[in-house]
Amino acid sequence: MEAKIDMGKTKYIFVTGGVLSGVGKGITAASIGAVLQAKGKSLSIQKCDPYLNVDAGLLNPAEHGECFVTKDGAETDLDLGHYERFLDIEVTQQSATLSGRLLKELIDDERAGKFEGKTVQLVPHLTRAIQRKIELASEGSDVHIVELGGTVGDYEGLSFVEAFREFGRRVGRENALFVHVVYVPYIGTSKEFKSKPAQNALSDLRGFGIVPDIIIVRTDSPAPESIKRKIAMFGGVPDDAVLMMPNVDSVFKIPERIAESTLLPILNHFVGDEVAPDMRRWQGLVSMQESDKSEVVRIGLVAKYLDNEDTYLSVLEALKSAAWHEGVVLETTWINAETATDEDFATVDGLLVPGGFGVRGVEGKVAAARYALEHDVPYLGICLGLQTLVIAAARRGGLGHANSDEFEKSGQNVVYIMEDQVGKESTGGTLRLGDYPAQLVPDSLAARLYDGTTIVERHRHRYEVNQAFLEQIEKGGIVVSGTSPDGRLVEFVEAPGKRYIIATQAHPEFRSRPMRPHPLFGGLIHAARPRSPHLPTPDNRPAAN
Structure with a gap:
């Protein structure tokens, strides 16, 4: 059995998604971070994207949204902008991890003979490389949040899901919290919410060896409590670990929503204190918006x-x-x-x-x-x-x-x-x-x-x-x-x-x-x-x- 690693006092929160992409994982990750910041915790945060691109610089903005640029010059996914706005921090290139860059580094190491003739494989070599990036990005923080792009079950994301599972095992489940964000659609013709896609997404996650600690259920409008109970049952979590999150008119209401929900005791237990989060800044912002x-x-x-x-x-x-x-x-x-x-x-x-x-x-x-x-x-x-x-x-x-x-x-x-810049007009990262x-x-x-x-x-x-x-x-x-x-x-x-x-x-x-x-x-x-x-x-x- 692989021994646990000592990562100091850092706690890790892994945010994954199911059913469809764009379900709100980035806002969820940033909002949980904002609540923990309001409890006095120091935060770091990271986006893992399974794209085979080296960075986001050459991605089509019409398809992927803006290319967000960090202070040290990394061209990244727009979720890093959410992180900076919600947490009022300046992230770096360590907060952006793409499959393309990881694979490029692995191949470069193989060509340089660093594997000494061993067969280079997705498991354990790529999964260990992912975990090293998580370790580097988390240094010095009380809590490190990691978001995985796409949905669980995507072929290109499997190595990341496995890396998260292995990482949670290494640091100990008391130091790793898994949050899964799912979508429950409303079918207008039958006038009912359908939880089956979310149930399947949770089944996929558990099939990969990860049992979520928290489930966030996204809906376009408020759903009945019966949906919450069904999601809890199929997700294998208590009802209090499920937060129904219908659309809101401002994403900046979400941190306070989390702070007032049954998720707060779970977060308190995870970080080891009962300090009430000071949400006055967020309340003031929402008040300003609604004035x-x-x-x-x-x-x-x-x-x-x-x-x-x-x-x-x-x-x-x-x-x-x-x-x-x-x-x-x-x-x-x-x-x-x-x-x-x-x-x-x-x-x-x-x-x-x-x-x-x-x-x-x-x-x-x-x-x-x-x-x-x-x-x-x-x-x-x-x-x-x-x-x-x-x-x-x-x-x-x-x-x-x-x-x-x-x-x-x-x-x-x-x-x-x-x-x-002459001669570099068609090259990325230049x-x-x-x-x-x-x-x-x-x-x-x-x-x-x-x-x-x-x-x-x-x-x-x-x-x-x-x-x-x-x-x-x-x-x-x-x-x-x-x-x-x-x-x-x-x-x-x-x-x-x-x-x-x-x-x-x-x-x-x-x-x-x-x-x-x-x-x-x-x-x-x-x-x-x-x-x-x-x-x-x-x-x-x-x-x-």
Whole structure:
């Protein structure tokens, strides 16, 4: 029998899902973490994805949602954004574990002779590699939460399920808690909830040697208690270990829901204390969301992926957070970048052009920037949104064919590829990724918003502003208000004299928090309010760098 390993005082929670993907495992994992944080526990968290990709950088955002970037430059699944927003932490590449990277490392080790001629197998070699990643990601925390992407029973996820089972055996069941999230559909024709898919999902999990300690049952509407009892019976757990979780109008209500449920005694027993979680921050956030608001602010999101809001998830969350703290109702209008017209732009109070890649829809984004400059409409540009603002300004400043190297090769490309990115246009993991510092011009709008001149933001790009064209760009109405510390890269531009036109090469949405909105988003919402009295100086800013 394999001996237990000593992992210090760390406790491990494994979150799996059944029936279908997208059932809410990431929100569940983050919410359980938030409750344990409210009890005073230190948290670390990790997403295991069974995809054979090395990272999420080349995954189609229309299918998988946004690519979330960590401070150390890992391109990851959007669930890591949920983790950061709920737990107010900054995760690293250790929090993202994909099959592709693990298999690549195993093959590299085999080719280097590290297995000394032994046969390399999924069990035990891949499962041990998964467990090593869990051990590394959990160092120094009271509780480490691990979420498995997909559903239990997927072929590509079997090694992870086995690794979780082995890990629980190694650390001892008193140090490993298994949470299974299932979905129970409502059949309209027969007017009843059907628990059979969830029962089968639980049977699959138990068949792989894992008996859950907690079952979260997702439904579109409240289900009867009989469903809870049936799930408990087929899951092999007490009724109190099952939490029915119908849809809610705000995911930020879920931590308090868990804290008030019969799951709290289970969590208390698991971590070894009866300390009541202090949920006042979450109560305050929900109260802010639900407070009466009469003023409406309409923000036009000029984008090309309109059929999957997860593509711009962090941007939307940052806008919502800013609106709550401004005390206004946010209405997001999706403007198709491929067909956008001035008439579309005229229907909103402010414009936001998010990051992106490729030529499709770019002229609509340039048109949005031009419209903002000409009509003094509040505008926030993110990454590509900075580049389209620069292109629009350069065209207004006399360069009628101004463009970007990414879209067209010409003698008037005011945006060009960074020197160290040449030849890497089609390769993954090679962009300028993660945290980089910027120096802001004193007394600029950017400096006033950040309340300082030295800041750090996350990046994901390979093109930059060509400063050889600054004269024409400035003639078109914008100035550079922030650069890299060495002055080589343009990080911020803004339009002096306008209500609020600012753009950054960075991705500030990744550092926005529900209880501490990012100042660039707060500034946009404030400036877009009808008859906004002054330029914003938000009190809620990102944590000091």
